Amino acid sequence: MTDSDIRKVVEEELNNIAPEADLASVDPEADLREAIDIDSMDFLNFITAIHHRLGINIPELDYPKLITLKGADAYIAAHLGSGKA
Amino acid sequence: MEWDRIRKRPDAGAGANLADYDAYAKTFSWEQARALLDGLPGGGLNIASEAVERHVKAGRGDKLALRWIGRDDRIRDFTYATLDAAVNRFANALAQRGIAKGDRIFSLLGRVPELYFAALGTLKNGSVFSPLFSAFGPEPIKARMSIGDARALITTEAFYRRKIEPWRKELAGLKYVFLIECSASLPPDTIDLAAAMAQASDSFETVRTVPEDMALLHFTSGTTGKPKGAVHVHEAVVAHNITGKLVLDLHADDIFWCTADPGWITGTSYGIISPLANGATMIVDQAEFDAERWYRILHDQKVTIWYTAPTAIRMLMKAGADVAKRFDLSNLRLMASVGEPLNPEAVIWGVEAFGKPFHDNWWQTETGGIMISNFLAMDVKPGSMGRPLPGITAGIVEHREGSEVREMTKPMVMGELALRPGWPSMMRAYLNEEARYKKSFVGGWYLTGDLAMRDSDGYYWFVGRADDVIKSSGHLIGPFEVESALMEHKAVAEAGVIGIPEPTAGEVVKAYVALKDGFEPSEALRKELLGHARQRLGPAVAPKDIAFRQNLPKTRSGKIMRRLLKARELGLPEGDISTLESEER
Numbered sequence: 001m002t003d004s005d006i007r008k009v010v011e012e013e014l015n016n017i018a019p020e021a022d023l024a025s026v027d028p029e030a031d032l033r034e035a036i037d038i039d040s041m042d043f044l045n046f047i048t049a050i051h052h053r054l055g056i057n058i059p060e061l062d063y064p065k066l067i068t069l070k071g072a073d074a075y076i077a078a079h080l081g082s083g084k085a
Numbered sequence: 086m087e088w089d090r091i092r093k094r095p096d097a098g099a100g101a102n103l104a105d106y107d108a109y110a111k112t113f114s115w116e117q118a119r120a121l122l123d124g125l126p127g128g129g130l131n132i133a134s135e136a137v138e139r140h141v142k143a144g145r146g147d148k149l150a151l152r153w154i155g156r157d158d159r160i161r162d163f164t165y166a167t168l169d170a171a172v173n174r175f176a177n178a179l180a181q182r183g184i185a186k187g188d189r190i191f192s193l194l195g196r197v198p199e200l201y202f203a204a205l206g207t208l209k210n211g212s213v214f215s216p217l218f219s220a221f222g223p224e225p226i227k228a229r230m231s232i233g234d235a236r237a238l239i240t241t242e243a244f245y246r247r248k249i250e251p252w253r254k255e256l257a258g259l260k261y262v263f264l265i266e267c268s269a270s271l272p273p274d275t276i277d278l279a280a281a282m283a284q285a286s287d288s289f290e291t292v293r294t295v296p297e298d299m300a301l302l303h304f305t306s307g308t309t310g311k312p313k314g315a316v317h318v319h320e321a322v323v324a325h326n327i328t329g330k331l332v333l334d335l336h337a338d339d340i341f342w343c344t345a346d347p348g349w350i351t352g353t354s355y356g357i358i359s360p361l362a363n364g365a366t367m368i369v370d371q372a373e374f375d376a377e378r379w380y381r382i383l384h385d386q387k388v389t390i391w392y393t394a395p396t397a398i399r400m401l402m403k404a405g406a407d408v409a410k411r412f413d414l415s416n417l418r419l420m421a422s423v424g425e426p427l428n429p430e431a432v433i434w435g436v437e438a439f440g441k442p443f444h445d446n447w448w449q450t451e452t453g454g455i456m457i458s459n460f461l462a463m464d465v466k467p468g469s470m471g472r473p474l475p476g477i478t479a480g481i482v483e484h485r486e487g488s489e490v491r492e493m494t495k496p497m498v499m500g501e502l503a504l505r506p507g508w509p510s511m512m513r514a515y516l517n518e519e520a521r522y523k524k525s526f527v528g529g530w531y532l533t534g535d536l537a538m539r540d541s542d543g544y545y546w547f548v549g550r551a552d553d554v555i556k557s558s559g560h561l562i563g564p565f566e567v568e569s570a571l572m573e574h575k576a577v578a579e580a581g582v583i584g585i586p587e588p589t590a591g592e593v594v595k596a597y598v599a600l601k602d603g604f605e606p607s608e609a610l611r612k613e614l615l616g617h618a619r620q621r622l623g624p625a626v627a628p629k630d631i632a633f634r635q636n637l638p639k640t641r642s643g644k645i646m647r648r649l650l651k652a653r654e655l656g657l658p659e660g661d662i663s664t665l666e667s668e669e670r
């Protein structure tokens with residue numbers, strides 16, 4: 001997957017959770033919980049969705065690394081193909 | 086399955102405020118609890134004065150009252166004296182504008198220091214404090230501020246622009262909006278709180294309030310109708326103070342961390358008032374849940390008493406006990422949990438990860454303080470909420486619509502959990518809703534709406550809700566509020582909202598929607614409705630899932646049978662469906 005493919009997956013999954021969010025205007029380094037008004041359950045659902053869609057195992061302690069768009073992109077890029085669930 | 090009782094060692098009560106439950110409960114009186122407070126000079130009682138000022142007057146002003154940890158790990162410390170000064174500045178900022186005793190002051194803030202100044206400064210000014218959860222969307226905010234007749238609001242500029250400014254003019258009584266985190270260009274008709282506080286004096290004479298004066302307005306949800314504003318009075322501090330001693334075993338040398346947000350009552354009663362009234366040091370973390378961060382705070386801050394919630398405990402469990410074991414948490418001597426029943430596995434996991442169990446307890450917005458609890462010096466039965474606080478009489482009652490209630494004393498019989506009214510932090514009203522308030526009291530009992538059982542040792546066991554209210558991450562959500570927001574969408578003909586069991590949050594909100602003629606179910610429309618609800622209600626209240634139906638099951642009078650939707654969703658028996666008139670399709 002290219003970087004832009006990864007961002008597309010991230011945006012699609014966030015859009016499933018918060019369809020009202022304008023992701024194009026989100027600062028890639030902003031905390032998503034504030035930037036698009038998602039709560040901790042939404043964030044958990046996002047992590048689960050990424051896990052199911054891409055087969056990446058994301059241990060609990062790594063969750064905070066995916067709290068920004070930039071962080072999520074980087075985490076996925078680094079872990080793609082590194083372990084099927 | 087049956088879980089083994091966690092036996093406490095005979096010395097568990099050594100030094101504890103409640104060393105022997107039975108002996109203490111026998112001699113307890115609320116008069117003794119009142120005598121633990123100072124009162125105002127010349128008579129009267131004020132929560133803020135008991136929480137902060139009395140410690141300063143008694144020469145304890147240099148003691149650390151509040152350690153605030155920013156999202157970026159920045160620390161701001163407030164001693165009782167410096168907290169009192171900030172509280173006074175806030176109170177003066179209100180008083181200078183003619184905001185007076187009885188006026189309702191709302192906050193819509195994350196866990197920032199200003200929230201604590203506002204809560205205590207409002208009370209010191211004799212005004213009424215009503216905190217709102219910052220994850221509410223515009224509609225829950227507007228509904229609550231309208232019911233509460235808000236005179237002033239404290240919020241951030243970003244929240245204001247997004248959630249309040251569009252409809253502010255509709256609230257004629259809202260005269261003052263104080264903002265923090267301000268940009269260079271302040272929105273019209275708002276006040277920069279930092280500037281207002283800087284200009285105000287740091288001394289303030291507490292407005293004389295008496296025990297029955299209104300102090301706090303906390304909103305909660307019922308099955309039907311608008312949110313209910315539970316009114317609490319200054320006398321509630323008697324219960325905040327003593328329950329902090331008995332349940333949380335607060336001593337003045339404790340470092341106490343309540344993880345609840347003051348937007349909900351736990352975060353006010355036990356995240357502000359109780360630890361301060363007891364002269365302890367409290368920790369406030371601005372950031373959201375993060376397993377590693379939480380362990381680090383417990384360790385770095387040498388937290389001795391920790392009051393948290395089942396959702397968080399279950400998330401820590403998922404991260405694993407070995408993470409907890411990486412940290413030296415030897416200062417931690419008591420862990421308590423509230424918000425929804427803590428499953429026995431989680432109670433036991435506490436022993437595995439921390440060497441001690443979580444102590445579950447039970448109360449609700451209406452009770453103002455902890456009512457039933459497991460105690461440090463009493464055996465814990467995993468899955469039980471524990472035993473009634475000294476001074477509290479609980480019972481299991483049978484309550485049939487339109488008839489009297491009957492107490493059921495046989496062990497392990499299910500009924501509605503009820504309490505004998507009369508404790509200091511009992512709500513005094515649902516604001517402007519006398520009929521709804523009166524309905525809560527039948528035959529000399531306050532009816533809690535929770536179903537429970539009591540065993541032969543006097544421990545209470547939660548069974549479920551007696552109504553359709555949804556409990557998600559420990560917060561009550563009224564289905565009607567969610568349904569109303571969905572009904573505002575042009576495609577929606579009817580909506581039914583229920584709670585679906587979910588392992589982390591307890592329940593999550595799910596909506597069933599039937600569409601008007603001319604609209605067809607589609608993924609695009611489902612997302613549009615989801616977005617519509619989220620924009621109006623905010624993530625804490627909006628449904629996490631929406632399903633389409635052609636028709637929702639209804640009674641003859643047209644009431645949507647949420648219970649039936651839920652039974653079918655979960656594959657449970659449908660129960661009595663004799664009132665079903667219009668079938669689900």
